[in-house]
């Protein structure tokens with residue numbers, strides 16, 4: 001099973017990935033956890049370039065860099081793991097590009113999806129968990145160490161939040177939107193239960 005986690009910065013994705021990993025491992029499953037951008041040497045370099053260098057990067061260049069990192073991650077980590085029967089949990093995936101680049105930066109959902117379908121050989125997650133939080137709260141929780149994308153203004157964060165909600169309506173059978181403000185352990189149990197119903 002391939003499960004991705006999406007949401008604003010500071011929405012608790014990383015915590016939920018770790019809690020779900022534990023629940024699945026307790027069932028005796030092999031679980032591979034990874035994150036985007038990153039997870040491969042190229043991915044970590046892309047992360048450095050896109051998020052932490054003071055560069056001018058156009059919207060399509062940004063989308064293409066994320067897609068390049070994703071392509072590498074799918075080929076080197078995700079597909080091999082799925083092929084040997086492991087569960088893969090990924091902190092951000094295609095929907096991040098659809099929300100941030102496709103909708104918030106205005107490139108369009110369809111062209112960004114097309115780019116990413118090419119880059120990943122058409123690999124979509126079985127299930128995507130979208131953690132919904134108040135955009136203002138997300139901004140407080142990310143604190144001082146903002147990356148290049150987080151330095152966008154408050155309006156951008158509100159747009160990304162709306163973008164995610166729009167995606168949840170566009171892909172209702174894949175995206176499971178949950179209230180990210182619940183107690184983490186309870187939320188993890190809910191997510192785990194929903195995934196079991198599906199698989």
Ligand code: TYD
Nearest residue numbers: 008009010036037066092096097100149150
């Ligand atoms: P990261 O530090 O991983 O944020 P978080 O811990 O909240 O996941 O930074 C990832 C940033 O990159 C985040 O602001 C969202 C952005 N991003 C995109 O804009 N498009 C993408 O395709 C991906 C994977 C991330």
